[in-house]
Amino acid sequence: MSSLWAKIIGQDRTVERLRQLATTNVQSFLFVGPEGCGKELAARIFATTLITQSDNDDTREADLILRGEFSDVNEIFRVGAAVDADEAEGVVLQSSTTPLEAKVKVIIIHEVHLMRDAAAVRLLKTIEEPAKQIIFILLADQIVPSLTTLNSRCVTITFSRLTDQDVAESLISEGVFPDTAVTVAKASQGNLDRARLLVTDSHLLRRQESFATIATRLDGTGAAVVKIVSEIVEQLDQAASALEIRHEREIKELEDRVALTGERGSGRKTITDRHKRELRKLRTDELRSGLGQFAKTYSDLICAQPDLSDGEEIMHAIQLIHKTISSLGLNTNETLALHALLLKCPSLSEVSRNITSLVG
Numbered sequence: 001m002s003s004l005w006a007k008i009i010g011q012d013r014t015v016e017r018l019r020q021l022a023t024t025n026v027q028s029f030l031f032v033g034p035e036g037c038g039k040e041l042a043a044r045i046f047a048t049t050l051i052t053q054s055d056n057d058d059t060r061e062a063d064l065i066l067r068g069e070f071s072d073v074n075e076i077f078r079v080g081a082a083v084d085a086d087e088a089e090g091v092v093l094q095s096s097t098t099p100l101e102a103k104v105k106v107i108i109i110h111e112v113h114l115m116r117d118a119a120a121v122r123l124l125k126t127i128e129e130p131a132k133q134i135i136f137i138l139l140a141d142q143i144v145p146s147l148t149t150l151n152s153r154c155v156t157i158t159f160s161r162l163t164d165q166d167v168a169e170s171l172i173s174e175g176v177f178p179d180t181a182v183t184v185a186k187a188s189q190g191n192l193d194r195a196r197l198l199v200t201d202s203h204l205l206r207r208q209e210s211f212a213t214i215a216t217r218l219d220g221t222g223a224a225v226v227k228i229v230s231e232i233v234e235q236l237d238q239a240a241s242a243l244e245i246r247h248e249r250e251i252k253e254l255e256d257r258v259a260l261t262g263e264r265g266s267g268r269k270t271i272t273d274r275h276k277r278e279l280r281k282l283r284t285d286e287l288r289s290g291l292g293q294f295a296k297t298y299s300d301l302i303c304a305q306p307d308l309s310d311g312e313e314i315m316h317a318i319q320l321i322h323k324t325i326s327s328l329g330l331n332t333n334e335t336l337a338l339h340a341l342l343l344k345c346p347s348l349s350e351v352s353r354n355i356t357s358l359v360g
Contacts, residue, residue, distance in 0.1 A: 003055045004045040004062060008038045009192065010166035014159055018042065022049045026155050028127045028136045030112075033159025035141060035285070036191025040110070041066075042159070043137045047073045047106040050135055061102075068270055072102040076109045077277060083112060088119035092126050095134045106135045112147060113140040120146050128153040161190040171195060187289070194285050200242040207235045211290035215297045218347040225342040229335060232290070236334075239286045240279055247275045284328045295321040301348065310346060317345040 005015050031039040048062045049055050051072065056062065064070035074094055079087065091107060099105040127136050127150060143151055164185040170192060171181035176199050187204060188195035198204055210231060218224055254271055298314045324341045
C-alpha cells in the first residue's frame with residue numbers, strides 16, 4: 001500500500017496544498033496547468049481522497065476512479081470544438097442528482113479553457129452554489145477571458161510545466177534507459193503522458209528531421225506542398241501505432257475481466273471513448289511539436305541573418321505557423337490546415353540562393 005500522490009511528479013507544493021484542501025468544505029476547484037503536467041491524474045486522485053477520505057492506492061474506489069469507471073466521479077469531455085451550452089446543461093442536470101455509492105459526487109470537467117461564453121454563464125450559478133453533495137473540479141490549460149467569472153468562484157490550483165529532468169527521472173524510474181529517457185524528455189516538451197508514448201516510438205527521430213526540413217523542401221509549388229503534407233499525415237499515423245497497441249491490450253484486459261466476472265458491457269463504451277480522445281490528442285500533440293520545429297528553422301535563420309532581405313516574409317511565416325498551432329485541437333481538419341499553411345510559407349532553398357547571389 002502506498003499513497004496515490006506518489007504518482008504525481010514535479011508538483012510537490014501543489015500536492016501539499018491539495019492534501020490540505022481535501023479536509024475543507026470547499027466545493028469548487030479550478031486546476032490550471034499545461035498539458036501533461038499531471039493535473040488530470042491529480043483531479044482523479046483528489047476525487048479519490050474526497051470520496052474515501054484516504055489516499056491509499058489499494059482501495060476498490062481508487063482503482064475504479066483512476067480508470068474512470070466509478071459511478072460517483074463523472075468526467076465531462078467536450079464533444080466538439082468547445083464545451084458548449086448543451087454540454088453545460090448536462091453538467092447542471094448531473095449536479096442535481098444524488099450520489100449512488102459515496103457521500104459526495106465529484107464532477108470533473110476537462111478543457112474548460114475551451115468553454116464557450118454561453119456555457120460558462122450557464123454553469124456559473126451551479127458552480128457558485130453547488131448542492132451540498134456535489135464537488136466540481138475544472139481543468140484548464142490556462143486562464144482565458146471566458147473563465148474569469150468561473151475562476152472567481154473556485155479555489156484555483158496551479159500546476160507548473162514539468163522540467164526535462166522531471167520527465168527523464170520519471171521515465172528512468174519506470175525502467176527506461178537513461179540516454180533514451182533524456183532524448184524523449186527533451187522531445188516531450190514537459191508532457192509526461194506524451195513522453196511515455198515516445199519511449200516506444202521508433203519513428204520519432206525521422207519525424208523530427210522531416211519537420212525540421214520542411215522549409216528547405218518547399219519550392220513554391222502546390223505539388224511540393226501535397227507531397228510534404230502527405231508525408232506528415234503518414235508520419236502522424238505511424239506515431240499513433242504505439243498508442244494503438246496499448247489500446248488493444250487494454251481492450252483485451254477488459255474482455256478478460258468481463259469473462260472472469262461475468263459482467264456485461266462493463267466499461268466498454270467508456271474505454272473506447274477514451275481511446276478516441278487519446279488518439280486525437282496524440283496526433284494534435286505531435287503536429288504541434290513538429291510545427292514548432294518548422295517555425296524554429298525560420299527563427300534560427302532570422303537570428304543568424306537579422307538583416308535578411310526576406311526577413312519580413314519569414315517573420316510572417318512564423319506568425320502563420322503559430323496561428324495554425326493555436327487552432328489545432330479544435331476539430332480542425334489537419335490536412336486542409338497544413339495545405340493552407342505551407343502554400344504561404346517561403347522556401348529556405350530560395351532564400352539561400354538569394355543570399356549566395358548577394359554574397360557573390
